Amino acid sequence: MRLREGLRVVRRSDTEVQVGTDPRWAVRVTDLTPDEVVALLAADGTPGPSGSDGSSTARRALPAHTPRLRAICDQLVAAQLAEPASEGRSVRGTGTADAHAWDLQDGSGGARLAARGRQVVGVLGLGPTGTTAAVTLAAAGVGTVLVDDARPVRSTDVGASGYRWSDVGRRRDTVVARMVRDAAPRVAVESVQVPDLVVVVEHGATDPVRAADVLATGVPHLSVVVREADVVVGPLVVDGDGPCLRCLDLHRTDADPAWPVVAQGLSRPARDGDEVGVLAGVAGATAAAAALAYLDRREPLAATYEIGLPDALPRRRDWAVHPTCGCTAQST
Numbered sequence: 095m096r097l098r099e100g101l102r103v104v105r106r107s108d109t110e111v112q113v114g115t116d117p118r119w120a121v122r123v124t125d126l127t128p129d130e131v132v133a134l135l136a137a138d139g140t141p142g143p144s145g146s147d148g149s150s151t152a153r154r155a156l157p158a159h160t161p162r163l164r165a166i167c168d169q170l171v172a173a174q175l176a177e178p179a180s181e182g183r184s185v186r187g188t189g190t191a192d193a194h195a196w197d198l199q200d201g202s203g204g205a206r207l208a209a210r211g212r213q214v215v216g217v218l219g220l221g222p223t224g225t226t227a228a229v230t231l232a233a234a235g236v237g238t239v240l241v242d243d244a245r246p247v248r249s250t251d252v253g254a255s256g257y258r259w260s261d262v263g264r265r266r267d268t269v270v271a272r273m274v275r276d277a278a279p280r281v282a283v284e285s286v287q288v289p290d291l292v293v294v295v296e297h298g299a300t301d302p303v304r305a306a307d308v309l310a311t312g313v314p315h316l317s318v319v320v321r322e323a324d325v326v327v328g329p330l331v332v333d334g335d336g337p338c339l340r341c342l343d344l345h346r347t348d349a350d351p352a353w354p355v356v357a358q359g360l361s362r363p364a365r366d367g368d369e370v371g372v373l374a375g376v377a378g379a380t381a382a383a384a385a386l387a388y389l390d391r392r393e394p395l396a397a398t399y400e401i402g403l404p405d406a407l408p409r410r411r412d413w414a415v416h417p418t419c420g421c422t423a424q425s426t
């Protein structure tokens with residue numbers, strides 16, 4: 095038996111150790127002898143350095159050379175904190191960290207990673223925010239990441255999202271396809287399959303024409319809108335289930351009758367502003383998290399996260415279906 099990968103074992107006293115640090119699953123093992131404390135500390139589940147072949151150094155087996163240690167071992171297995179050595183993943187690669195984290199939550203890491211590998215996600219709009227989302231999804235094990243943005247990389251795109259000065263002037267989608275493959279060598283960047291989800295990154299406001307076109311395809315889509323000093327992530331729209339982008343526009347029109355004219359002016363013609371690095375990082379990762387929540391658990395996001403300067407902390411705002419939109423009635 096071995097502890098699940100990533101679990102820490104730390105000393106609490108001369109007679110007690112703690113297995114795990116997350117309050118959702120951490121346990122204390124008490125009334126230990128000094129030898130038992132030493133033996134359990136040696137089973138720390140932190141992975142060692144990886145070799146060039148991607149394999150990790152061996153995690154040490156849980157001690158079971160006395161009846162008391164065997165009983166402790168059984169209790170850790172019952173608590174899903176330990177597993178047979180044969181079930182531990184020794185190969186480390188794309189999405190492995192995600193799988194280990196899911197293993198600790200509910201033991202589903204391997205199944206979820208395999209499922210992600212069969213998913214196709216499109217990302218439209220490849221400024222730093224969209225680029226961060228695309229690379230994060232690939233690194234999390236999504237099997238196919240399609241990227242689309244024929245515009246050139248600008249000097250203001252260069253930075254933490256991965257664009258380099260030498261990329262300036264090249265097509266964004268060509269550069270991001272390379273970044274995606276660099277992050278996940280087995281990822282596909284082309285497919286004839288209808289995507290399971292599309293992430294649409296726009297500037298200023300949602301383009302109502304594009305929103306209607308995407309809704310008409312029936313493909314679930316996540317809206318990301320980059321504004322002057324904040325980014326709005328969400329909602330993740332699933333046809334017939336929860337508010338759509340038109341619902342949000344109708345709510346905004348209730349509050350400001352001029353909103354449709356303003357939104358039209360902001361979205362057509364599309365004029366992308368520069369994207370602040372910290373906002374792009376937080377918003378891109380938040381978008382990737384929302385996308386993975388849908389891919390993993392089919393949980394749509396009927397809310398927006400507004401991520402603004404100066405703190406860049408996501409603030410959630412829940413949205414309801416607008417009573418005059420009719421989007422949920424269309425498919426029920």
Ligand SMILES: [Zn+2]
Pocket residue numbers: 337338339340341342415416419420421422
């Ligand atoms: Zn609607």
